[in-house]
Amino acid sequence: MMRLHSGDVTLFAWHALQGYPARTLLMLIAMAIGVAAVVVLTSLGEGARRYVSAEFASLGTNLLIVIPGRSETAGINPSTMMGETPRELTLDDARSLTRSFSVRRMAPITVGSANVMAQGRQREVVILGSSHELLAIRHWRMAQGQFLPGTDLDLATPVCVIGAKVRNEIFAARRAVGEWLRIGDRRFRVIGVMGSQGRSIGVDVHDTVIVPVASAQQLFNQSSLFRILVEAKSRSAIRPAKQFVTDTLRERHQGEEDVTVITQDGVLATFDRILQALTIAVGGIAAISLGVAGILIMNVMLVAVSQRTAEIGLLKALGANRRQILALFLSEALLLSMLGAVLGLVVGQLGSLAIRYAFPLLPAYAPAWAVSLSILVAVATGVLFSLLPARRAAGLDPVLALSRR
Amino acid sequence: MIRLEQIGRDFQVGDQTVHALNDISLQINAGEYVSIMGPSGSGKSTLLNLLGLLDRASSGHYFLGGRDVTALSDDEQAHTRNTQIGFVFQAYHLVPRLNAAENVELPLLLGGVAAEERRARVGRVLEVLQLADRAHHKPDQLSGGQRQRVAIARATVTEPSVLLADEPTGNLDQHSGLTVIDALEALNARDITLIMVTHDAAIGRRARRQIKMVDGRITADQSSHDASA
Numbered sequence: 112m113m114r115l116h117s118g119d120v121t122l123f124a125w126h127a128l129q130g131y132p133a134r135t136l137l138m139l140i141a142m143a144i145g146v147a148a149v150v151v152l153t154s155l156g157e158g159a160r161r162y163v164s165a166e167f168a169s170l171g172t173n174l175l176i177v178i179p180g181r182s183e184t185a186g187i188n189p190s191t192m193m194g195e196t197p198r199e200l201t202l203d204d205a206r207s208l209t210r211s212f213s214v215r216r217m218a219p220i221t222v223g224s225a226n227v228m229a230q231g232r233q234r235e236v237v238i239l240g241s242s243h244e245l246l247a248i249r250h251w252r253m254a255q256g257q258f259l260p261g262t263d264l265d266l267a268t269p270v271c272v273i274g275a276k277v278r279n280e281i282f283a284a285r286r287a288v289g290e291w292l293r294i295g296d297r298r299f300r301v302i303g304v305m306g307s308q309g310r311s312i313g314v315d316v317h318d319t320v321i322v323p324v325a326s327a328q329q330l331f332n333q334s335s336l337f338r339i340l341v342e343a344k345s346r347s348a349i350r351p352a353k354q355f356v357t358d359t360l361r362e363r364h365q366g367e368e369d370v371t372v373i374t375q376d377g378v379l380a381t382f383d384r385i386l387q388a389l390t391i392a393v394g395g396i397a398a399i400s401l402g403v404a405g406i407l408i409m410n411v412m413l414v415a416v417s418q419r420t421a422e423i424g425l426l427k428a429l430g431a432n433r434r435q436i437l438a439l440f441l442s443e444a445l446l447l448s449m450l451g452a453v454l455g456l457v458v459g460q461l462g463s464l465a466i467r468y469a470f471p472l473l474p475a476y477a478p479a480w481a482v483s484l485s486i487l488v489a490v491a492t493g494v495l496f497s498l499l500p501a502r503r504a505a506g507l508d509p510v511l512a513l514s515r516r
Numbered sequence: 517m518i519r520l521e522q523i524g525r526d527f528q529v530g531d532q533t534v535h536a537l538n539d540i541s542l543q544i545n546a547g548e549y550v551s552i553m554g555p556s557g558s559g560k561s562t563l564l565n566l567l568g569l570l571d572r573a574s575s576g577h578y579f580l581g582g583r584d585v586t587a588l589s590d591d592e593q594a595h596t597r598n599t600q601i602g603f604v605f606q607a608y609h610l611v612p613r614l615n616a617a618e619n620v621e622l623p624l625l626l627g628g629v630a631a632e633e634r635r636a637r638v639g640r641v642l643e644v645l646q647l648a649d650r651a652h653h654k655p656d657q658l659s660g661g662q663r664q665r666v667a668i669a670r671a672t673v674t675e676p677s678v679l680l681a682d683e684p685t686g687n688l689d690q691h692s693g694l695t696v697i698d699a700l701e702a703l704n705a706r707d708i709t710l711i712m713v714t715h716d717a718a719i720g721r722r723a724r725r726q727i728k729m730v731d732g733r734i735t736a737d738q739s740s741h742d743a744s745a
Contacts, residue, residue, distance in 0.1 A: 430598020
């Protein structure tokens with residue numbers, strides 16, 4: 112049986128593509144658009160995923176948030192019917208959570224709102240009671256002065272750190288650091304102004320006054336904590352830290368597991384999954400254009416078979432069998448799809464580069480799976496949609512084919 | 517070497533059956549020079565297509581080199597065309613995007629001949645047909661006569677035993693036509709069986725054996741020796 116050499120087939124296909132430049136260019140563009148669309152759209156999706164991940168990382172990916180009450184037992188149950196509330200979290204609870212190698216730092220949180228007043232101006236703002244460690248846990252930066260002092264948690268030092276918006280509205284153009292601020296019925300010395308960070312997981316840092324946790328508890332006349340933030344030493348330490356927090360608080364609460372520990376990692380994983388799904392979805396939508404390109408290739412190849420009928424007849428007269436004709440036409444489609452895919456890849460990567468240039472915050476890099484899959488789908492589409500025209504060519508009657516001019 | 521036994525070829529046109537060839541029995545020996553002549557629709561091209569294994573007979577048997585090739589599979593027929601038969605068409609049928617050498621190379625490429633041997637054989641055959649200086653010219657850069665000589669080179673590069681020419685001078689002026697006929701006759705002189713379909717009686721008469729067809733039947737089959745006698 113006669114066998115065509117693969118190099119000869121490729122060269123013949125290459126000559127055929129060169130012989131019809133307009134048709135070749137049309138199909139190349141169609142395939143390239145499909146691949147470029149997949150690359151650009153998945154790079155956008157991946158960029159969004161990386162951006163969100165980075166934002167979470169800046170908040171502290173190794174963060175554990177301890178909330179009083181069990182999330183599973185929330186809602187109507189016998190204890191809530193009898194007016195019971197979850198056991199409170201206390202400062203002693205918070206302090207006990209630092210006694211582990213897996214925990215780097217801890218910050219108790221108390222939240223309330225109060226009137227703040229200075230130099231005749233007043234407004235109601237959110238008061239956040241916490242500790243020195245909060246700054247590092249939340250990756251916040253100071254604009255002026257310093258954050259809360261690293262004193263004992265029980266010490267109600269009359270100092271406060273104010274957000275930029277509070278500073279502007281209460282102190283206007285005057286210097287705030289060193290001034291007195293009245294919060295409720297107490298006076299606090301302003302020791303620092305927060306940096307420019309905006310909203311961070313439900314807290315608008317601009318519009319907040321931060322005081323030592325003991326001071327906040329006195330202000331709001333409460334001994335409980337809103338929540339406790341615990342930072343694990345590393346990503347791998349999150350699990351033992353969570354176990355430690357749960358065990359410690361169960362022990363302190365007479366064997367009752369009455370707190371919920373949320374890990375930032377878990378939230379991040381959820382976001383990651385959502386954005387990954389989004390990336391796959393937009394990639395899938397873009398892949399439709401590959402299908403459209405495939406249909407275009409089929410149409411153009413059908414026209415090509417029709418235009419090259421006499422050539423096919425000649426090849427048969429010269430001894431080409433059905434499989435050889437099939438191989439020659441499929442090789443053309445394969446070569447075209449591969450060239451189109453490479454062109455699309457280049458255009459797509461340039462598109463991603465342009466997005467990164469225009470939006471430096473968005474790390475728009477197409478994921479490797481999307482790149483390889485788009486090339487694979489492009490080649491498969493090109494070959495698949497060329498099967499019909501190639502089979503038609505292979506099945507042509509040589510006498511009739513030769514009579515076509 | 518070629519033997520046809522009661523060959524018939526029917527075509528279905530609508531409800532009607534057209535008998536393009538009727539009960540053709542014929543023997544052509546190796547190295548013969550045969551012309552087939554007849555009016556349009558007489559079946560001469562159909563006969564040539566059957567001889568070239570481009571078409572299948574509706575009835576009868578075709579023996580090529582002693583082997584019954586009537587019922588060969590498509591692939592076996594393709595292989596036989598590639599190795600034993602050469603075609604020269606009125607319309608040349610050169611691939612426009614390929615140069616002369618590449619066009620001549622095509623049957624060798626389809627036959628799986630290695631590139632080095634292909635180049636050597638193409639070079640030799642172009643030399644024989646005085647086309648060596650036109651090897652890298654595209655068909656649209658060649659004259660009609662040169663194109664037909666390229667087609668002859670392509671038909672003979674595989675060194676076939678039978679050369680089938682369908683109106684090889686039909687598209688050429690008289691001078692070019694004669695050059696082409698000279699080239700074909702030179703090949704016949706090297707023991708290649710030459711079977712040529714032509715309308716042109718003057719060219720047909722140059723063949724040592726002349727077959728005349730009318731309505732799908734052979735009406736005359738005479739050699740030049742008989743004719744002159």
